[in-house]
Amino acid sequence: MRVGGRPLELTRIVSLGFTALAAAAFLGMLALFAAGSAPLWRQPGAAGFFGIRWFFRVHQFGFLPMIYGTLAVSAVALAVAAPLGIGTAFFTAEVLPRRARLAVKAGVELLAGIPSVVYGLLGVLLLRDFVVRLIARWEPLSGDTLLTGGLLLAVMILPTVMTLADDALSGVPAGQRLAARALGLTRAETALRVATRQAFPGLVSAVLLGLGRALGETIAVFLVIGRQDNQWPQRLLAFEPLTTAGQTLTTKLGGSETFISYGDPVHWGALMGLALVLFAVVAAVSLAGARLTTWRGRRA
Amino acid sequence: MLDALSTEALAPEPAEPILETRGLTVAAGRRTLLRSIGLRIEPGRVLGILGASGVGKTTLLRCLNRLTDLTPQLAVSGEVLLHGRPIHGRDVDADALRARIGMLFQQPVVFPGSIADNVMFGVRHTGRLPRRAWPERIERALREAALWEEVRHRLREPAASLSAGQQQRLCLARTLAGEPEVLLLDEPTSALDAGSTAAIEELILRLRERHAIVLVTHGLRQARRVADSLVYLAPRDGAGEVVESGPCQDLFTRPRSPELARYLSREPA
Amino acid sequence: MRRGLDRVFVFLAGACAAAVCALLLGIAGAIVWRGLAVLDWRFVTRLAAGSGGSGGVFYEILGTLILVAAALLVSAPLATGVALTEAVYLDSRPRAGRWLLSALYAANSIPSVLLGIAGLIVFSRWLGWGKSWLAGGILLGLMILPTVSVALIERLRSLPRKYVEAATGLGLSRSQVVRSVLLRQSLSGLVSGLLLGLARAAGETAPILFAAAVFSGAGLPAGIRDSPVVALPYHIFVLAQDSLDPAVQDHLWGAAAVLLGLVFALSLLALPVRLRIHEEAKHA
Numbered sequence: 001m002r003v004g005g006r007p008l009e010l011t012r013i014v015s016l017g018f019t020a021l022a023a024a025a026f027l028g029m030l031a032l033f034a035a036g037s038a039p040l041w042r043q044p045g046a047a048g049f050f051g052i053r054w055f056f057r058v059h060q061f062g063f064l065p066m067i068y069g070t071l072a073v074s075a076v077a078l079a080v081a082a083p084l085g086i087g088t089a090f091f092t093a094e095v096l097p098r099r100a101r102l103a104v105k106a107g108v109e110l111l112a113g114i115p116s117v118v119y120g121l122l123g124v125l126l127l128r129d130f131v132v133r134l135i136a137r138w139e140p141l142s143g144d145t146l147l148t149g150g151l152l153l154a155v156m157i158l159p160t161v162m163t164l165a166d167d168a169l170s171g172v173p174a175g176q177r178l179a180a181r182a183l184g185l186t187r188a189e190t191a192l193r194v195a196t197r198q199a200f201p202g203l204v205s206a207v208l209l210g211l212g213r214a215l216g217e218t219i220a221v222f223l224v225i226g227r228q229d230n231q232w233p234q235r236l237l238a239f240e241p242l243t244t245a246g247q248t249l250t251t252k253l254g255g256s257e258t259f260i261s262y263g264d265p266v267h268w269g270a271l272m273g274l275a276l277v278l279f280a281v282v283a284a285v286s287l288a289g290a291r292l293t294t295w296r297g298r299r300a
Numbered sequence: 301m302l303d304a305l306s307t308e309a310l311a312p313e314p315a316e317p318i319l320e321t322r323g324l325t326v327a328a329g330r331r332t333l334l335r336s337i338g339l340r341i342e343p344g345r346v347l348g349i350l351g352a353s354g355v356g357k358t359t360l361l362r363c364l365n366r367l368t369d370l371t372p373q374l375a376v377s378g379e380v381l382l383h384g385r386p387i388h389g390r391d392v393d394a395d396a397l398r399a400r401i402g403m404l405f406q407q408p409v410v411f412p413g414s415i416a417d418n419v420m421f422g423v424r425h426t427g428r429l430p431r432r433a434w435p436e437r438i439e440r441a442l443r444e445a446a447l448w449e450e451v452r453h454r455l456r457e458p459a460a461s462l463s464a465g466q467q468q469r470l471c472l473a474r475t476l477a478g479e480p481e482v483l484l485l486d487e488p489t490s491a492l493d494a495g496s497t498a499a500i501e502e503l504i505l506r507l508r509e510r511h512a513i514v515l516v517t518h519g520l521r522q523a524r525r526v527a528d529s530l531v532y533l534a535p536r537d538g539a540g541e542v543v544e545s546g547p548c549q550d551l552f553t554r555p556r557s558p559e560l561a562r563y564l565s566r567e568p569a
Numbered sequence: 570m571r572r573g574l575d576r577v578f579v580f581l582a583g584a585c586a587a588a589v590c591a592l593l594l595g596i597a598g599a600i601v602w603r604g605l606a607v608l609d610w611r612f613v614t615r616l617a618a619g620s621g622g623s624g625g626v627f628y629e630i631l632g633t634l635i636l637v638a639a640a641l642l643v644s645a646p647l648a649t650g651v652a653l654t655e656a657v658y659l660d661s662r663p664r665a666g667r668w669l670l671s672a673l674y675a676a677n678s679i680p681s682v683l684l685g686i687a688g689l690i691v692f693s694r695w696l697g698w699g700k701s702w703l704a705g706g707i708l709l710g711l712m713i714l715p716t717v718s719v720a721l722i723e724r725l726r727s728l729p730r731k732y733v734e735a736a737t738g739l740g741l742s743r744s745q746v747v748r749s750v751l752l753r754q755s756l757s758g759l760v761s762g763l764l765l766g767l768a769r770a771a772g773e774t775a776p777i778l779f780a781a782a783v784f785s786g787a788g789l790p791a792g793i794r795d796s797p798v799v800a801l802p803y804h805i806f807v808l809a810q811d812s813l814d815p816a817v818q819d820h821l822w823g824a825a826a827v828l829l830g831l832v833f834a835l836s837l838l839a840l841p842v843r844l845r846i847h848e849e850a851k852h853a
Contacts, residue, residue: 010744011743012743014650015657016650017650018647018649022650023672026676029679029687087584088582090585091585091586092586094582104586110597110833111593113769113832114772115829116773117806117809117825117828118600121809121821121825122596122600125809125822155596175405175407176411179409181398182365182367182402183426183474183475184395184396184478185395185425186395186575187575188574189425189571193425212678216678216679216680216681217680218681218775250682253682254685254778258689259689278683279679283678286674286678287671290671395575426571
């Protein structure tokens with residue numbers, strides 16, 4: 001919007017000022033975490049960063065169980081939501097007529113608007129019992145497990161993955177589909193060879209953005225995961241650890257330790273370290289996802 | 301020279317049509333788009349479909365290879381017969397049908413990938429050609445589309461690097477690679493410059509020997525140069541109908557319907 | 570064989586879609602069925618009773634509305650400033666504009682719990698506010714800033730050039746063009762972005778967890794320091810952690826239904842605005 005003007009006008013100054021203010025707020029947050037975590041790095045026991053034990057009263061701060069928890073829960077969520085979401089997107093973009101597609105998209109958008117605490121409530125009241133029955137073979141202590149958290153997250157990120165995947169597939173020009181069908185390719189062949197090939201970056205981006213959301217979710221996971229420290233699995237890539245309670249970066253940060261640790265610099269430093277790790281991981285995944293797709297805010 | 305070719309005397313009896321329609325009617329909801337269309341497409345001939353914009357020429361063409369199936373709002377009734385057998389019907393494989401009938405669109409549609417990839421795009425899925433036979437098929441198709449000499453050394457290069465005229469010939473090669481019996485051409489030169497247009501028109505005359513061709517065109521000059529017989533569509537009671545049909549020369553010199561006469565007088569001859 | 574594959578493809582894709590639809594209907598059904606059983610006028614207007622697990626949610630609704638209003642007042646001017654910066658003042662520097670958009674995007678993906686912790690540090694401790702409704706409003710306003718900004722930016726960018734040209738031709742200064750033409754015409758974008766953002770803000774728990782909300786003992790806040798509110802999301806969050814009592818469960822469904830009603834009402838309000846923008850874009 002080219003509008004010529006002088007540099008010193010009020011509206012411009014105010015706008016730039018507000019932008020600077022907003023930028024300062026967000027960057028300030030980052031600085032807060034970095035500064036707050038300093039005591040931890042200075043501590044000789046900081047090697048405990050990569051440790052697997054968290055006993056804050058004796059200043060033992062191992063991050064790994066929480067990192068494992070975050071990754072495990074997100075992996076479960078992706079394993080369920082990615083195929084389901086992309087499969088649904090194939091159906092809406094390639095098979096459904098226009099009106100039905102819009103109806104499904106509207107419904108999915110409604111799902112996306114449900115607050116995480118309500119998802120958490122659904123997890124507590126409905127999902128936990130279901131999971132206990134599901135994994136009865138492993139004799140779980142309760143329905144509060146990493147698996148429950150992962151499944152709940154899967155439902156929460158499903159709308160994101162599905163909508164973005166559908167957008168990516170629908171963005172393939174209609175002329176290409178028509179030409180492929182005219183050559184005699186079946187619907188499936190057109191969808192898989194022509195559409196997927198072009199939409200591939202968009203599909204990857206959909207999964208990455210869903211992952212970003214899963215990594216950062218706190219409240220819903222908090223309610224169903226058991227919040228048990230020091231759950232370090234004996235075998236990392238097995239299913240069995242998922243049937244016990246656990247802790248993620250977000251559930252630790254959202255818990256009571258954040259309140260009580262403020263007075264103790266090292267304890268606080270450890271929590272700030274967790275916050276930095278969370279921030280870095282989510283930022284990396286989200287930026288990767290954003291690069292693969294043009295920036296699309298919630299459409300006005 | 302081109303005029304002489306198109307005014308060749310016709311055979312005394314009409315040949316057995318490859319493709320035929322009887323009473324073909326297309327409706328979208330309550331609106332009728334095309335009414336009671338009857339066509340005969342004969343081997344070795346170019347049938348031109350003429351008419352003003354919007355009368356339904358493209359829709360008509362798409363009925364012939366059931367591409368109209370992709371638009372659920374369109375209701376197609378009447379008969380379309382390929383070698384005397386109806387192409388609609390539950391037991392007919394529409395995808396196999398489309399592999400036997402080739403189509404060219406107004407805008408050249410080129411898939412991402414190399415020139416060779418594009419030529420084989422249809423056949424690799426629909427045909428049962430073993431890989432080692434591909435290079436030979438590619439060369440044959442490109443020769444038939446008069447593109448071989450220009451691209452023979454660049455087969456691995458991206459197809460998008462070709463000019464518009466070359467891309468349209470590539471699309472033609474892609475269609476020809478499947479060895480179709482019928483070619484449906486939907487205003488194939490409307491997006492091209494004069495030189496490319498002339499090249500494609502010459503191609504059509506050559507292809508006529510081995511394929512039956514249906515050409516939608518709204519240029520009288522092109523029809524005159526290339527078509528053997530013509531069908532003129534005009535709206536009557538809100539739907540497109542065949543108002544006149546017959547050998548090209550007859551329609552141009554002795555139009556019988558007022559609509560065609562008006563159309564001829566308005567278009568540059 | 571190829572026909573078979575085609576059928577398998579459609580079947581699998583359809584199965585996914587059916588599963589997703591079943592999920593959607595199941596969730597909606599569960600909430601509507603269980604929640605509406607509890608929901609009535611008294612639920613909405615009575616105060617919480619017992620240890621918060623029975624009675625109504627009057628102050629919780631009020632608290633949520635206060636937070637939403639505060640978030641509105643914070644994010645509207647900031648988002649307008651950011652949007653104008655991107656669409657107008659940085660127009661001559663496309664690289665800076667892209668940086669801004671990337672930054673907005675990054676800010677949008679920050680986990681909300683981190684915002685809550687930052688609020689704990691800055692408002693609760695440094696400023697000594699303890700728990701304050703204003704802190705909650707500011708944090709929520711910051712959280713939805715990217716959403717609102719982008720909605721407004723898209724609207725600004727889609728305005729036809731002719732209005733700016735006509736106004737400039739009449740001799741208006743840039744400030745005046747921005748205020749009288751750009752902002753006035755893009756108001757619908759701001760409104761719809763705000764409604765969508767506030768719908769999200771109304772349901773968020775993590776930002777208000779540390780610095781704004783309490784479970785009980787708060788009504789209408791008086792002042793800024795030590796003036797927390799009770800809010801629906803936090804109310805549900807705390808109660809859900811001890812939910813073995815079936816009566817409490819009923820109460821929870823009701824509270825969830827109210828919260829959802831609020832969130833969806835805000836989203837639905839945005840719908841006519843979004844439709845109008847869509848129509849205008851088609852006829853432009």
